[in-house]
Amino acid sequence: MIGAPISEESLTLYGSFTSSSSYKPMLYLALAGLPFSFRTVNLKIGVQSSPEYLAINRWGVVPSLRHRGLTILQSNVILDYLARTTGHFEGRSEQERWQAREWLSWEADHITAVARVRHSARFRKMHDEVIAEFRPRAEAALSFVDNTVKDRPFLVGDECTIADIGCWGRMVFMAEGGFEIGHWPHLKAWAARLEAMPGFALPYDLIPSKDREFPAAPHHVPR
Ligand SMILES: N[C@@H](CCC(=O)N[C@@H](CS)C(=O)NCC(=O)O)C(=O)O
Numbered sequence: 006m007i008g009a010p011i012s013e014e015s016l017t018l019y020g021s022f023t024s025s026s027s028y029k030p031m032l033y034l035a036l037a038g039l040p041f042s043f044r045t046v047n048l049k050i051g052v053q054s055s056p057e058y059l060a061i062n063r064w065g066v067v068p069s070l071r072h073r074g075l076t077i078l079q080s081n082v083i084l085d086y087l088a089r090t091t092g093h094f095e096g097r098s099e100q101e102r103w104q105a106r107e108w109l110s111w112e113a114d115h116i117t118a119v120a121r122v123r124h125s126a127r128f129r130k131m132h133d134e135v136i137a138e139f140r141p142r143a144e145a146a147l148s149f150v151d152n153t154v155k156d157r158p159f160l161v162g163d164e165c166t167i168a169d170i171g172c173w174g175r176m177v178f179m180a181e182g183g184f185e186i187g188h189w190p191h192l193k194a195w196a197a198r199l200e201a202m203p204g205f206a207l208p209y210d211l212i213p214s215k216d217r218e219f220p221a222a223p224h225h226v227p228r
Pocket residue numbers: 023024025026027048053065066067068078079080081
């Protein structure tokens with residue numbers, strides 16, 4: 006059973022609380038302070054494969070976003086959509102806006118290795134061959150981010166963009182994959198800068214296990 010959107014104009018996010026892909030748009034909405042409806046898709050009992058949810062998301066995965074009669078899938082496309090339509094975390098110049106999207110594409114190729122190791126370790130009781138293949142790739146991706154934020158506060162320009170939200174959001178469960186954040190000190194400092202932003206929360210504090218309405222947060226600045 007999946008909850009219905011409140012109205013076409015409101016933002017409705019479908020997600021699950023163990024999912025880094027769901028965390029990414031959820032963190033965006035929390036940092037932007039935007040009001041939205043959360044509709045839970047319980048992956049444990051297979052709601053993602055129900056005909057009702059497949060009518061929303063053809064791939065049977067979370068997240069999905071509904072807004073203004075549109076349905077938007079894939080976490081990075083959702084971040085792109087939210088940045089375009091609400092103006093938050095877009096980047097200041099045209100070059101920065103493209104660069105932020107380049108990072109999202111890179112994230113899907115590389116930081117997903119962190120998510121694979123974590124998934125294998127947490128949900129599948131250690132698939133050694135998966136971990137052996139993806140751990141070095143994950144470490145290389147984390148090192149690339151670490152090196153990028155060595156001399157700059159965020160991945161693109163000097164303020165937080167969807168690049169930071171997308172990359173951080175996908176690596177957020179790194180400890181569950183056995184990655185110790187202290188091994189990447191610049192990345193750790195960058196994560197602390199994100200954590201210091203109003204509205205920030207970690208996934209298990211942010212994503213509810215039940216449907217919930219989120220009102221506009223006090224720090225919300227309409228654009
Ligand atoms: N590339 C997709 C990945 C989505 C995805 O794989 N979601 C996982 C949770 S993180 C899911 O719904 N898995 C359920 C399943 O495969 O049955 C995105 O970024 O949105």
